[in-house]
Amino acid sequence: MGNLAAQVIIYNNSSKTDKPFTYLIEDRMKDNIQEGMRVAVPFGVGNRIIQGIVVRIFEWKDKTKNLKCIADALDFEPILSKNMIELSLWMRENYLCSYLDAFHLVMPPGDFKEIRTVLNVNNVSLKNLTKEEEKIVGYINQKGKCYLDDVKKFMDHENANKIINNLKKKNIVYNTLEIETKINKKLEKYISLSSNQSKDDILKDISSRGKKQIEVVNYLYKKKGAFIKNLMEDTKASYQTIKALADKGLIKVTETEVFRNVIKSDISPYKRFKLTPEQLKCFNTILDDINKNGSFLIHGVTGSGKTEIYLQIIEEMIKAGKDTIVLVPEISLTPQTIERFVGRFGSNVAVLHSKLSYGERFDEWRKIKEGKVKIAIGARSAVFAPFNNLGLIIIDEEHETSYKSGMNPKYSAYEVARKRCDMEGSSLILGTATPSVETYNSVLNGEIKLFVLKKRINNKKMPVMDIIDMREELNNGNNSIFSRKLYKEIEENLKEGKQTILFLNRRGYSTFVSCRKCGYVIKCKSCDITMTYHIQENKLKCHYCGKEMIAPKICPKCGSNYIKYFGIGTQKVEEQVKKYFPKASVERMDTDTVTKKGSHERIFGRMKRGETDILIGTQMISKGLDFPNVTLVGIIAADTSLNLPDYRSSERTFQLLTQVAGRAGRGDFEGRVIVQTYNPEHFSIQMAKDYNYEGFFDREILLRKEFEFPPFTNILSIIVYGKEKEQVINVSKDIHSEIIKNLELIYDYNLIRNIYGPNPALIEKIKDNYRWQILFKCSDEDLFQLKDIIRRVCINNRDDKKYRGVKFNIDINPSSIL
Template structure:
């Protein structure tokens, strides 16, 4: 019988990231399990704090002055044995703490004490007597009678302007009673039927290979429109037939409505949808439905990978190359890597899908770590769109200073006349890139961040896209006093303004971070365009992937160079992926598609390969460069970021860290240290930022030793300097 428990307490402190042993009181011995959330005394003052039982012991050596667990929170353990194995691996892989992992796996609502139950008012049938046959009692009586079990006391009081004391009086005299009821905050909307489609030969071969091959990990490399979603659906159906569960990951909320529409149309409403736009209560309800075995399929963004399925048969990661699968807060996990760990834990299948696989994933296919499945044709036999590159330098030489090339302008006019739809892609929101003085060159920057402010036409404002601060556009330059203040560059708002100017009859929609902040706003824009109520959809990365509109015959890439010129080793890869993905939105129906790519750098191999739909050509160029430069997949990168409001303190301490790291690695010729140096964006939200990059062949123990030495070095200033360590980051900016 277990009488003692190893508990991780709920603290962000790295110094407290270890097990503390507690005695289990007699009344809890049968109830407490590994994974239980408990309340314990901690510290000299015996402060009450929650924690999680990670281990159980029959005996311990030193029991003097050992503290006892106070109580247990939930009827069932929140963490499973598989969770604990996963947490151990995440701790090592991402250099994070127990609680950072636990808070990633468990819904935040449970830490806030939220429940999926509420006390609702029930009509008892008792008739009102003379004393109560008057207002407000008559109204309360009639409302509850007509809506039996629907309202809580608070809800009834707020929505019908009746006092809580009157409701309590009705309860006291047994005209009403309260009863606990399960809250259903999840999406139970009915969807139009999405009939099963006949698979073509490529699709059938893919399904059969995944189901019958002894390998567990697969990459489907299929051109845009090759029918990867239909393959996923067939695999999910096979899993359901076997009584197994499936997780389908999409990169972000922007893809969820269409995927949900198809899956719920095929399999009914008992599919959980899990993403960050849900409220805490909605996320808790969905998590509990999975925990209780009420659903067999989950569709969601990155965090859905942690849903507590017990009989998992399939994990699908669609658009596997997408950066949104990587978390930018601790633990800085990658959902693809978590998928691989869970594949081993549950002995299930892992399927990655993309028209533009990440360089690392395709490299692993060539090294036989993944089984490669290639789909070369569109599922319905449609042709790939024609992609034309326009050199914007020639447009300038011909005195065309518009954001639209002559070719794109003509194509837009042509499609509008034919009543066909158009997508215009620009990887930047706002009206313009920056605002500056033409006389002295002064660029308006954020006071809190080392970044130029973006002009937004709505409200005539300058907005920082990092901290959100905004200000009115000054009439005069603060440096030289001139009134030659001008907007430079182009954003989605500006594209929309230009369309209205040249094509006033066209109905436009804009899809970017600004227009999709509200709940369900993305779904509204998506459905409006799908139903043909708009002619042109203008957007950022959100429109580059997954969308399937059969009347879209033209895609215009306004400025292909925006992502190409970033100071990051993945810039060419991202440019190729974006152009290929957004090009794939054209010609998905029976009508032929055209893509116009505007660029100032038409010689770039990433732009040329994308226009030829030549992934292998791009991969071979890029993998050779990565090999020469010793970048992933040929090395690992450890990015160490340090930030502080005190710039002098930051510089002094990061230089000390740099000296220590160079001493640790002085005899290791397989590892290179870059820095310390200021980050590309050297200040965000009044915090100065510096970084060190370690690149090379790093063993797990070395990474942990580096982490521990850094924290040891900074322990005296830890409250004044923030440290972030990211193993294999997606960006070095």
């Protein structure tokens, strides 16, 4: 048998190192190295020790090649399963990202290991040293513990590595590795009585004046031990009291690991509901097929009880010893989702989302990895939860665009979930009232099994939706942001003690600021976008890069004082509501009000308890939230998403209207929805009015086919961006030309014909970076070939001098082409 070797992905971002490197595994380490473990390896000419991940172990038979050896193992057991390694390799190919980007998604969150080389001097004779060698040895001896990086800085010599290696060969210097984990397990002091003596025997050693010490001993005797924090809170004892008992040897103090708590402890049990005949049919059919690696879509109107079906299917998965991942689209959904799942399954639930600290995410990840829980709930990245026996993935509100990553790798959580289910023999359940066009097309093609829930629980009626033409309101002299109908309905709702939700998918106060004299519009200097006025801070803010400026009182261009604020955002809606309804309790929920940790939960809690009369918000409030006392929903401007220059704008409008409308009438009272629009005849608004998804789909799918948009074609977007505009333009033209040349070699005329650009991106400048875009349309068959060409042209050459200063943003089937 030959030597064992490992393929290692190293932690280096250069395109030249974006490949597996082969290292030998020495005999002494054969039992310590496994696939999926992190290792320390020597790399480059200077053999700098860096971190890597082992993705494959195999027999090495080539005796002619001298390979370096793995220096050390950084884990005691694999942190990645073979399936997760395979999933990462698939993502690299599918989403045109680097190995490192793909593996970063599946690694323990926050568990960064820093490797530093420590140099030490052996106790040997120090004869025949050069001046440089003497200098290094003296420096190490002086410091005692010395890092390699510090020695090299001290030497400031181009041959520092060579000199140190010579000292190692002479056995004068040796090195060790120091591995530091950035996120550590949380430890707390645990206090217990130090012996099994009776309480009376222990108390003999305490003076009668030590009343607080006696109280502590009585407490510990009764509780059999306690964490120091709880002990001090319950007995009001000081640290000095506890220390005095420890000094006498009466108590012992140990460090015990505790998990950081991310779930509230006061969640009430969530009772199990009897399924309706419609729900039961869906539940039984899915259960019959769930072990066949199937994909299912539960297309249920809002309030039809999809969550209860999820919960009862998960109960069956737990009985079978299987694990479940539940994806929800946004952090704003998690308070209610967590309450329901924890209320049903208790400590069997872990939570993963971006609002957790690194330490909290690390603890939740370990709970899953160590089999301490059977359910993981979270946003997009929870699809990588490291379960060892995954049986089911549920994607709630599957139509949401937040399931598509905007950062590299630009993965689709739905595609990753489908791939993971294929690999692990698991099933996939999608749920929504408004399926994406692509998902519903897959249903019609027989790829996904459909279940339809047409009725709300207890046969509650869907809220009646009134479409208000704001052009008529304007013609009749109403300049308010509220139509007369909406104003009257809010007034009635307040009188009846019912709650109202007002929706506008635009935050801030005014959407842009302009001079009425010269027409100048204030834009962000770093982005090609107008700045939004925020009244509370009296500032203009860019919603792309975050830059702020004090709102001007005179025009920066012509000097006039004819500055006017145009458009409306949620802040202005809030101001107007408080003006017209001064006695109402008003709350706003948007990105500006939920920046602090726990703010979602607090707003949600006040609304749930009935302390809020009117909730104003962006798309955060458009789905999933279930407030029984909400009987009125007002959509301030239905055209916000409809007017975007994107092929998905009609679909998004239909989805938003339907989802927001679904917040009304979920309790014992019927709901009403008022939709204000300047385009009432548009088919997406008319179909939403009647909750007619099939009618909307039939119209929309014809348009997609006619103009060759997904699901009939794939779209691949390349955005070239950088600080120098001319360079961005030249590189865009250069890579366009290179791609055309490669395509001409394979004589694929259709692919050449379906290239658009290079052109300035719709938003040409963001964060001081100029942006040019090339768009491709191609079939599934051609996509693999096109990705291969783009990898060669853009990714493998990204470190070339001619591309220095620019970057490439590559997205396959982006959620938006803006």
